[in-house]
Amino acid sequence: MAKKIILTGDRPTGRLHLGHYVGSLRRRVELQNSGEFDRIFIMIADAQALTDNADNPEKVRQNVIEVALDYLSAGLDPARSTLFIQSQVPELCELAFYYMNLVTVQRLQRNPTVKAEIQLRGFSENAVEGDTAQRAGIPVGFFTYPISQASDITAFKATTVPAGDDQEPMVEQTREIVHKFNSVYGPTLVEPEILLPDNAACMRLPGTDGKAKMSKSLGNCIYLSDTADEVKKKVMGMYTDPDHLRVEDPGKVEGNTVFTYLDAFCRPEHMAKYLPDYASLDELKAHYRRGGLGDVKVKRLLIAVLNETLDPIRARRKEFEGRIEEVYRILEEGSAAARATAAATLDEVRRAMRINYFDDTELIEQQAKAYANR
Structure with a gap:
């Protein structure tokens, strides 16, 4: 085999x-x-x-x-x-x-990931389609x-x-x-x-600002080594539904960064532990969609979930930091x-x-x- x-x-x-x-x-x-x-x-x-x-x-x-x-x-x-x-x-x-x-050079030029990374790092877009990538400032090694x-x-x-x-x-x-x-x-x-x-x-996973990608250069990251207070601060400033101005307003879940993160990290036992009034994350989403649920309450759930996830990672990092x-x-x-x-x-x-x-x-x-x- x-x-x-x-x-x-x-x-x-x-x-x-x-x-x-x-x-x-x-x-x-x-x-x-x-x-x-x-x-x-x-x-x-x-x-x-x-x-x-x-x-x-x-x-x-x-x-x-x-x-x-x-x-x-x-x-x-x-x-x-x-x-x-x-x-x-x-x-x-x-x-x-x-x-x-x-x-071939032409095959590299057609690679979607190469194009995206060139744009992300601020290289000239002409380098993707042009005949000589080096002249436009793209290092050959990067290309x-x-x-x-x-x-x-x-x-x-x-x-x-x-x-x-x-x-x-x-x-x-x-x-x-x-x-x-x-x-x-x-x-x-x-x-x-x-x-x-x-x-x-x-x-x-999107950045905390709702951008399509979490990126160090955009400053929209939550790091594995962030403290509990840093996680709380970043989540409280996280992008949600810009039209959800009052608690009673109906809110959108799709494109709402807080709910995207909950989809990625929240497990059924988290709901039972931190928001037992809701049987599931789907029930929480339904309440948000019809109105009557504030962003702060949802963000507090996410803070609890993320810190529970990161606590053992932080603890192990502290141990290894003493054993470089x-x-x-x-x-x-x-x-x-x-x-x-x-x-x-x-x-x-x-x-x-x-x-x-x-x-x-x-x-x-x-x-x-x-x-x-x-």
Whole structure:
């Protein structure tokens, strides 16, 4: 039976927030604890972060430990998941270099995730459609990061990539690269499948301001490491229904950020514990829709739910913050293990591409005989 392997990770551009948690991190912990997978690789993608932070490497350097602390505090266990730093596995760069010959510039330009990320980071939109992306200010490394991501996934022969729906085009591009490589050089690489959140509200959690995506750059995040008071302050300022001006007014649930967060985090036992007057979240929504329910009451429920969720994460983070040397040891050992796996895949790739010159004794012997007989 083929092995089931997970590869996923995050760019270390800051602390992880609730969008990361419901979009992938919570699911990673569940999958890790399920025992369903043979190997789980969790990557801190520092090299990828440098593609648009080249002028601020210290930011990336400092945030590596922040992400590692968030991983461990959320429940990732180094005994069951391999936690590693991308830049410490140089084999990934070599794989990406070979894959670049299998992807056209035009294909990268059509990648919806690339387009969205270019716009989010303020690069010129002309770079997406123009002939020379470099002239418009887009670093080549950033433009080609779908290829880098393909090398990350295939190096570990990942069968499954837990991610949000915004990453579907990236995984599809990886599948195309795998198909092209295997067609040209023979069956070597594994085609991955994306594993999306099973809760629609978790697909892409909006920011506290109601924007489509929670983003550090927009300042609309609730972080896993936020204190209870910080969570309370952010929730009380959260975007709701702008037309729900009085308690008695009917309110809209759709597009109401508070209810979106409740859909992502609230469980039946939370209703029984914090708002026992309502049999379910659906009953609370119905009351809000017909009027007579104020935003403050709903926000207080969300504050209680979020702080109950984050309390054990905060506690574990505090423990690991006092053991930083151990955290770096975990990352060092994980990086060594990840490198060994990636090196084995790279060896197979070189053999398939017939560039393993010094290992191919048959080639050397044949050519030695051929030149000896001239």
